Amino acid sequence: MKAYWTRIVLGAFVVFGIGLAVWFAVTRAKEQVHVVVESARPITIPIPFSIIPFRVDGEKYGAVHHVTFYRDAPKSVDHIVVQVKLADSVDAAQFKDCLLSLENVDNIDEHTTFDCLKRDTADTGLVQFGEVQLDPSGLMVPLLLTKSDVADLRHTDEVVLEQEQARMQAAEAEWAGDSARMAAEGLADSISIQVERLVDSLVTIKKVLRQEVRPPRPPKPTVKVEVQ
Known part of the structure; x- marks a missing residue:
C-alpha cells in the first residue's frame, strides 16, 4: 500500500x-x-537554423550564429560582436588580414554580405565598431561600419528608446x-x-x-x- x-x-x-x-x-x-x-547589459540576438549565411564578397563561408550588442549605457551601444560558425572546409586564416565591413546594419538578412577590405585600402568613411568572431578557431576580425550607423548606435534618440520600450x-x-x-x-x-x-x-x-x-x-x- x-x-x-x-x-x-x-x-x-x-x-x-x-x-x-x-x-x-x-x-x-x-x-x-x-x-x-x-540596464547596460549586452543584448544577444540568436540567429537560429543558420538562416543568415556568412558571406564575404558574395561568397558563402558559413552562417551567422548570433549578434551581441555591448552597451556602455542603456541608450548607447559601445561595440558589436558577430559570432560566425564557419563551414568545416573553410580555414579562418584566410580572413586574418581582412577588415570586414558592413554598410547597413538595419537590414541584415539572407542576402547580407561582408566586404573584405585590406588595412591600407579601407574606406575613410568606415570606422571600427566591433569584431567578427570566426568559430571554431575563435579568430577575431575587425568589423567596420559606416559613421552614420555608428552614430545611431552610440546615441539612441530618447523618442526612439521610448517607442522601443513601449513595443x-x-x-x-x-x-x-x-x-x-x-x-x-x-x-x-x-x-x-x-x-x-x-x-x-x-x-x-x-x-x-x-x-x-x-x-x-x-x-x-x-x-x-x-x-x-
Whole structure:
C-alpha cells in the first residue's frame, strides 16, 4: 500500500511543479524586458537554423550564429560582436588580414554580405565598431561600419528608446498571455492525466482495503451423514 500512496504524493508534486514552472517563465520574461531597457547589459540576438549565411564578397563561408550588442549605457551601444560558425572546409586564416565591413546594419538578412577590405585600402568613411568572431578557431576580425550607423548606435534618440520600450512591453504582454494560455492548456492536460492516475490509485487502494478489512467468511458447516 505504501507504493500507492507514494504515487499519489508524486502526482501532486508534478502538478505543483508545472504551475511553478509557468509562474517562473512569466516572471523571467518580465525581468528580461527590464534588463534590456533599463540596464547596460549586452543584448544577444540568436540567429537560429543558420538562416543568415556568412558571406564575404558574395561568397558563402558559413552562417551567422548570433549578434551581441555591448552597451556602455542603456541608450548607447559601445561595440558589436558577430559570432560566425564557419563551414568545416573553410580555414579562418584566410580572413586574418581582412577588415570586414558592413554598410547597413538595419537590414541584415539572407542576402547580407561582408566586404573584405585590406588595412591600407579601407574606406575613410568606415570606422571600427566591433569584431567578427570566426568559430571554431575563435579568430577575431575587425568589423567596420559606416559613421552614420555608428552614430545611431552610440546615441539612441530618447523618442526612439521610448517607442522601443513601449513595443517591448507590448510584446512582453502578448508573449506572457500566449505563454500563460499554452501553459494553462498544458497544465489542464497534465492535471487531467494526474487526476486519472489518482482515481486509478484510489480505486486500487479501495479494493485492497476491502480485502484487508472485510471479515473472514465463516467456515461452511460440516454436515455429518450417518450411515445405517
